Amino acid sequence: xxxxxxxxxxxxxxxxxxxxxxxxxxxxxxxxxxxxxxxxxxxxxxxxxxxxxxxxxxxxxxxxxxxxxxxxxxxxxxxxxxxxxxxxxxxxxxxxxxxxxxxxxxxxxxxxxxxxxxxxxxxxxxxxxxxxxxxxxxxxxxxxxxxxxxxxxxxxxxxxxxxxxxxxxxxxxxxxxxxxxxxxxxxxxxxxxxxxxxxxxxxxxxxxxxxxxxxxxxxxxxxxxx
Amino acid sequence: xxxxxxxxxxxxxxxxxxxxxxxxxxxxxxxxxxxxxxxxxxxxxxxxxxxxxxxxxxxxxxxxxxxxxxxxxxxxxxxxxxxxxxxxxxxxxxxxxxxxxxxxxxxxxxxxxxxxxxxxxxxxxxxxxxxxxxxxxxxxxxxxxxxxxxxxxxxxxxxxxxxxxxxxxxxxxxxxxxxxxxxxxxxxxxxxxxxxxxxxxxxxxxxxxxxxxxxxxxxxxxxxxxxxxxxxxxxxxxxxxxxxxxxxxxxxxxxxxxxxxxxxxxxxxxxxxxxxxxxxxxxxxxxxxxxxxxxxxxxxxxxxxxxxxxxxxxxxxxxxxxxxxxxxxxxxxxxxxxxxxxxxxxxxxxxxxxxxxxxxxxxxxxxxxxxxxxxxxxxxxxxxxxxxxxxxxxxxxxxxxxxxxxxxxxxxxxxxxxxxxxxxxxxxxxxxxxxxxxxxxxxxxxxxxxxxxxxxxxxxxxxxxxxxxxxxxxxxxxxxxxxxxxxxxxxxxxxxxxxxxxxxxxxxxxxxxxxxxxxxxxxxxxxxxxxxxxxxxxxxxxxxxxxxxxxxxxxxxxxxxxxxxxxxxxxxxxxxxxxxxxxxxxxxxxxxxxxxxxxxxxxxxxxxxxxxxxxxx
Numbered sequence: 001x002x003x004x005x006x007x008x009x010x011x012x013x014x015x016x017x018x019x020x021x022x023x024x025x026x027x028x029x030x031x032x033x034x035x036x037x038x039x040x041x042x043x044x045x046x047x048x049x050x051x052x053x054x055x056x057x058x059x060x061x062x063x064x065x066x067x068x069x070x071x072x073x074x075x076x077x078x079x080x081x082x083x084x085x086x087x088x089x090x091x092x093x094x095x096x097x098x099x100x101x102x103x104x105x106x107x108x109x110x111x112x113x114x115x116x117x118x119x120x121x122x123x124x125x126x127x128x129x130x131x132x133x134x135x136x137x138x139x140x141x142x143x144x145x146x147x148x149x150x151x152x153x154x155x156x157x158x159x160x161x162x163x164x165x166x167x168x169x170x171x172x173x174x175x176x177x178x179x180x181x182x183x184x185x186x187x188x189x190x191x192x193x194x195x196x197x198x199x200x201x202x203x204x205x206x207x208x209x210x211x212x213x214x215x216x217x218x219x220x221x222x223x224x225x226x
Numbered sequence: 227x228x229x230x231x232x233x234x235x236x237x238x239x240x241x242x243x244x245x246x247x248x249x250x251x252x253x254x255x256x257x258x259x260x261x262x263x264x265x266x267x268x269x270x271x272x273x274x275x276x277x278x279x280x281x282x283x284x285x286x287x288x289x290x291x292x293x294x295x296x297x298x299x300x301x302x303x304x305x306x307x308x309x310x311x312x313x314x315x316x317x318x319x320x321x322x323x324x325x326x327x328x329x330x331x332x333x334x335x336x337x338x339x340x341x342x343x344x345x346x347x348x349x350x351x352x353x354x355x356x357x358x359x360x361x362x363x364x365x366x367x368x369x370x371x372x373x374x375x376x377x378x379x380x381x382x383x384x385x386x387x388x389x390x391x392x393x394x395x396x397x398x399x400x401x402x403x404x405x406x407x408x409x410x411x412x413x414x415x416x417x418x419x420x421x422x423x424x425x426x427x428x429x430x431x432x433x434x435x436x437x438x439x440x441x442x443x444x445x446x447x448x449x450x451x452x453x454x455x456x457x458x459x460x461x462x463x464x465x466x467x468x469x470x471x472x473x474x475x476x477x478x479x480x481x482x483x484x485x486x487x488x489x490x491x492x493x494x495x496x497x498x499x500x501x502x503x504x505x506x507x508x509x510x511x512x513x514x515x516x517x518x519x520x521x522x523x524x525x526x527x528x529x530x531x532x533x534x535x536x537x538x539x540x541x542x543x544x545x546x547x548x549x550x551x552x553x554x555x556x557x558x559x560x561x562x563x564x565x566x567x568x569x570x571x572x573x574x575x576x577x578x579x580x581x582x583x584x585x586x587x588x589x590x591x592x593x594x595x596x597x598x599x600x601x602x603x604x605x606x607x608x609x610x611x612x613x614x615x616x617x618x619x620x621x622x623x624x625x626x627x628x629x630x631x632x633x634x635x636x637x638x639x640x641x642x643x644x645x646x647x648x649x650x651x652x653x654x655x656x657x658x659x660x661x662x663x664x665x666x667x668x669x670x671x672x673x674x675x676x677x678x679x680x681x682x683x684x685x686x687x688x689x690x691x692x693x694x695x696x697x698x699x700x701x702x703x704x705x706x707x708x709x710x711x712x713x714x715x716x717x718x719x720x721x722x723x724x725x726x727x728x729x730x731x732x733x734x735x736x737x738x739x740x741x742x743x744x745x746x747x748x749x750x751x752x753x754x755x756x757x758x759x760x761x762x763x764x765x766x767x768x769x770x771x772x773x774x775x776x777x778x779x780x781x782x783x784x785x786x787x788x789x790x791x792x793x794x795x796x797x798x799x800x801x802x803x804x805x806x807x808x809x810x811x812x813x814x815x816x817x818x819x820x821x822x823x824x825x826x827x828x829x830x831x832x833x834x835x836x837x838x839x840x841x842x843x
Binding site for chain 2: 049050051052053054056057058060061065066079091092094096097100104120124126127128129130131132133134135139150151153195196197198199200201204205207208209211212215216219
């Protein structure tokens with residue numbers, strides 16, 4: 001993060017475990033590749049220009065002059081998922097809408113992050129009991145940061161984004177588990193939900209089959225009794 | 227319309243008698259306690275509706291909705307609220323149908339504004355409308371199991387019919403619905419379903435019936451039509467709205483709005499809730515103008531409480547009404563700057579005009595936050611008043627003067643806002659935009675909606691007034707203290723995008739005019755109560771129906787509430803329906819877009835000013 005001055009504060013980038021002579025403080029930064037890489041990534045996270053509901057209005061307010069998202073290098077909201085690093089799920093996820101959301105998330109290149117903004121995206125919120133509401137986007141896509149609130153204030157969203165930056169900074173190139181997108185082959189796609197009589201998650205078809213079988217068995221029992 | 231001779235206002239009772247004389251037994255007055263209007267034999271509904279429109283001047287269908295009277299006569303009832311565009315009270319027309327084979331003739335040929343509303347009734351209640359040309363689901367997807375607004379349809383997380391749920395109150399024991407669901411999710415499948423049924427049929431439907439044949443000829447070349455699908459994820463659809471557009475070259479031939487991507491079951495949840503619990507939900511309808519949503523719901527329920535003569539209840543005090551008007555007119559201002567800012571965004575002036583708008587909005591939002599505790603979801607009004615008087619001081623992060631002064635006297639803050647800052651902003655915005663060449667060329671003559679068509683399509687708010695119809699609920703069917711206030715109803719002449727822009731600019735000026743009349747009276751009434759009573763229990767002993775309508779920034783927002791008599795029912799709305807202006811204004815979208823280019827669709831949609839929370843509810 002830049003300071004109020006017009007140059008980058010190198011102390012932020014410098015690895016504090018390596019001692020530096022006093023005269024070189026803030027002129028030289030000795031750091032690891034991981035740190036440099038994460039520093040660059042975290043300070044140019046481009047969110048997807050994607051609004052769902054009420055929270056989207058607060059997201060726009062966050063991007064506007066007063067809260068100024070560009071202080072964090074995030075003002076470049078991309079309208080295409082192919083160019084975006086971060087999906088801010090800003091609002092109630094309905095069953096009808098979750099299909100496009102999963103598709104959008106699949107289209108985002110790795111490394112990608114998802115932030116659940118507000119009560120609805122985190123767990124259904126006030127609309128949880130609704131018949132067309134998915135109780136939390138984490139049922140379908142992995143979420144990195146949850147921001148509570150209904151809607152979260154711009155300050156809360158900023159705090160969530162800073163938390164995401166911390167998470168990005170904590171990943172290490174040494175540890176392949178924390179940077180899975182460097183593994184072999186493409187990353188796994190999330191199967192698209194199907195809009196049948198109700199929404200069907202292809203990952204749950206096993207449970208569905210068992211439910212149907214147990215229902216059929218109980219029907220047969222009833223018929224046998226009759 | 228204004229150029230017609232003023233008609234003598236006819237009360238609803240007189241109108242009922244006139245209809246009975248003309249149609250005889252086909253029309254019966256609704257004699258259930260606290261219900262109003264007429265019940266028309268469904269076979270003759272089209273005749274009666276045509277007569278109402280042509281002979282009696284009821285040319286404006288405000289709301290059409292269905293009610294399920296399961297256990298109270300076991301029938302469905304379609305309720306139509308008809309108004310005259312010359313002003314005056316409603317005539318409520320009802321038609322009943324048995325539940326098992328539910329059919330009611332479509333009124334789309336009488337009032338084409340019934341189009342989406344009948345589709346909604348078909349989708350959520352399962353009533354068939356013979357004569358409707360495009361009767362398919364509108365909010366849920368094709369293939370969804372059941373009609374969710376029926377009283378005997380239960381959602382996956384169903385616990386009890388009414389809140390507060392027994393296990394939560396008074397013991398405070400929390401049930402996690404997902405623990406009781408075999409899938410751990412908010413899903414429910416029909417019994418006897420097989421896995422062979424599992425395939426996605428919902429998408430095909432939108433492309434059926436579109437003419438895709440090779441019949442466009444340019445000289446010797448045959449070309450196909452092109453289908454462009456805009457949304458639900460699209461930066462200029464103002465949310466999760468979708469349009470399926472058929473193009474001939476770049477020209478729009480047909481356009482089908484597809485909605486429901488933010489259908490979050492406002493009405494179903496609202497019917498489980500107790501009366502007051504719905505107040506915060508109304509905030510989330512049109513989430514840019516939560517204060518005026520509160521106002522409409524408060525009016526509807528207050529009206530019902532007056533009908534039931536609830537003990538301890540009295541009408542809002544003068545100060546409460548003043549605060550309401552203050553909040554509502556500020557909301558109108560916020561909404562209009564927001565919508566104009568984003569209209570310019572749609573025109574290609576990316577974000578800069580919107581930034582100007584958001585700056586002013588933040589200052590008003592600071593006041594809302596100080597008064598209600600929340601920036602956007604204010605949940606401020608109550609039945610019979612407002613939640614709290616406006617605070618003495620604002621200690622928010624106000625940037626009214628500079629970044630250092632953060633503690634203001636509220637009245638001083640409001641004075642600066644109403645008399646200096648907002649009028650100055652309007653003039654600045656006006657200077658920047660109104661005669662801007664780009665705005666003129668892109669907006670003039672685009673998306674024309676003629677006045678008669680706007681009335682027929684039940685358009686409301688700036689969309690209706692830009693077409694030259696001076697219909698404003700604040701004047702036509704006055705509520706609150708609007709009769710005491712001086713303001714003009716702004717109208718346009720051409721009904722194009724530019725006129726809608728001008729109407730919004732004019733309405734902001736009128737809002738400031740209203741605020742300047744309200745402000746001195748607020749100072750006079752300082753210290754007076756904002757509630758006329760100490761306590762009351764909102765239990766509608768005898769039940770009844772009520773329709774509360776307000777002129778929301780986006781158009782006429784109506785709440786239709788029905789309560790059933792009896793101790794088990796009167797604590798909750800039996801039916802809770804929202805007449806959403808954003809939803810019904812979209813009826814005319816295809817007409818407005820036909821013959822224009824793809825880029826104009828975005829502008830036309832921006833000029834209608836929809837909010838998806840309200841469109842889909």
